[in-house]
Amino acid sequence: MSNRQVILATLPQGKLGPEHFRIEEAARPVPAEGQVLVRTLYVSLDAASRAWMQGATYRAGLEAGEVMAGMALAEVIESRSSHLVIGDLVFAETGWQAFAAVAANGLVRLPRIEPLTYLLSIYGVPGLTAYFGLLECGRPKAGDTVVVSAAAGAVGSIAGQIARLKGCRTVGIAGGAAKCGVLTGELGFDAALDYKAGNLLDDLRAACPDGIDVYFDNTGGCILDACLSNMTNHGRVVCCGAVSQYDGGVAGSGSLAVPGMVIIKSLTLRGFLLADFLENREQAMLELKGWVGSGQLRVREDVLEGLDSLPAGLIGLLGGENVGKRMVKVL
Known part of the structure; x- marks a missing residue:
């Protein structure tokens, strides 16, 4: 019933390093009314995460001692909302942790496609x-x-x-x-x-x-x-x-x-x-799926494994290690 988490231990003043993170074990969260409990499948790694450590951007700045912020593809394992049921896939701000309780309102049920990683890359x-x-x-x-x-x-x-x-x-x-x-x-x-x-x-x-x-x-x-x-x-x-x-x-x-x-x-x-353009999301998805299906558009991904690899994965992303979308599969 434990929940493995990556904590932002200190805010970096220069380059980001492994010393700015620590791994902790916490109790698995219990969803409140209107929330779902999700199991994190793949965490998205994004260069903008480093900007969040410098202060407010399009979201609030991060604070030392918090679970490191991040978006993830996750599966609902418990629901206290009529909006989502067990087994649904969602893209949610879970943070860097194995389990998260998140508000169901605003989450969109995602299709189960192969490979699932495409939901974080070309279709994400x-x-x-x-x-x-x-x-x-x-x-x-x-x-x-x-x-x-x-x-x-x-x-x-x-x-x-x-x-x-x-x-x-x-x-x-x-x-x-x-x-x-x-x-x-x-x-x-x-x-x-x-x-x-x-x-x-x-x-x-x-x-x-x-x-x-x-x-x-x-x-x-x-x-x-x-x-x-x-x-x-x-x-x-x-x-x-x-x-x-x-x-x-x-x-x-x-x-x-x-x-x-x-x-x-x-x-x-x-x-x-x-967010400026999401009202036209369906049109974009149709064209993207057509290009991928015909082989005209190739998808490159860089998938790392294990929650513990998240800090090094972000540091490497900022250093230009990856080709295509980098993410971490949470085992």
């Missing part, structure tokens, strides 16, 4: 974020040049493939030759640039001689600077993430080309949250 937050961020905010047209940073990550790997499916020339930016090889060799990107090698500004000019029409930004910082310098007039920048500033970075650092290039080139920069 990454897939929908890539879909709406690119198509609704970037508004690419056939023939456009689209550049995606963190292109081997959960969102970037999907956004780049969608751009290609919409008839765009797609250039990915990633760290290391191996990741760049995956982008061009497996995921269909037209070109891939290693920001850790060479001069990114020069490499972008060579790869995008006519400029960048749409830049899907997952990093911020110096990569954003380099892309802004090579945008076409009236280009569009999708502001999806700022991973360069999460782990020991300084919020607002970099981006020296803002606002100069934005003004000179009449650029549009648009930030967004997935």
Whole structure:
């Protein structure tokens, strides 16, 4: 009846390390009226988790001593709500623990598909974020040049493939030759640039001689600077993430080309949250399922095993270890 938990022991002042977490055993929670007790199956690992440690974002900041926050695919094992029954699958904020009691109101019953992990990757937050961020905010047209940073990550790997499916020339930016090889060799990107090698500004000019029409930004910082310098007039920048500033970075650092290039080139920069577009979720799911089913869109996942692997999994994610969506299977 115990509940294994990962606790955020202390808030990091610099880079996140294993010393900032500890493992504890607690009593398994008992659901109150209107709640369900869920067993955590897969915990989603997201770079934004590091930003939560710096203070309030689109959610409250984290405090030392709390169960580490996180979203998970979970199965209902006890219900005190008419909304959900035992055996239902849900995507819920469980935190990093084996069991959680969560409010049933607002939870959506998910279909049982194979593999289940797709509910956290292509049919979950990454897939929908890539879909709406690119198509609704970037508004690419056939023939456009689209550049995606963190292109081997959960969102970037999907956004780049969608751009290609919409008839765009797609250039990915990633760290290391191996990741760049995956982008061009497996995921269909037209070109891939290693920001850790060479001069990114020069490499972008060579790869995008006519400029960048749409830049899907997952990093911020110096990569954003380099892309802004090579945008076409009236280009569009999708502001999806700022991973360069999460782990020991300084919020607002970099981006020296803002606002100069934005003004000179009449650029549009648009930030967004997935919640802005969820009313059109079913339309997005239909198109994503069609692409996956036909083999036109490939899904890359990085699945680790065991609750104890969560701290190292997040640290490695921030260091760029993963290709595709990283998650942890809770055994």
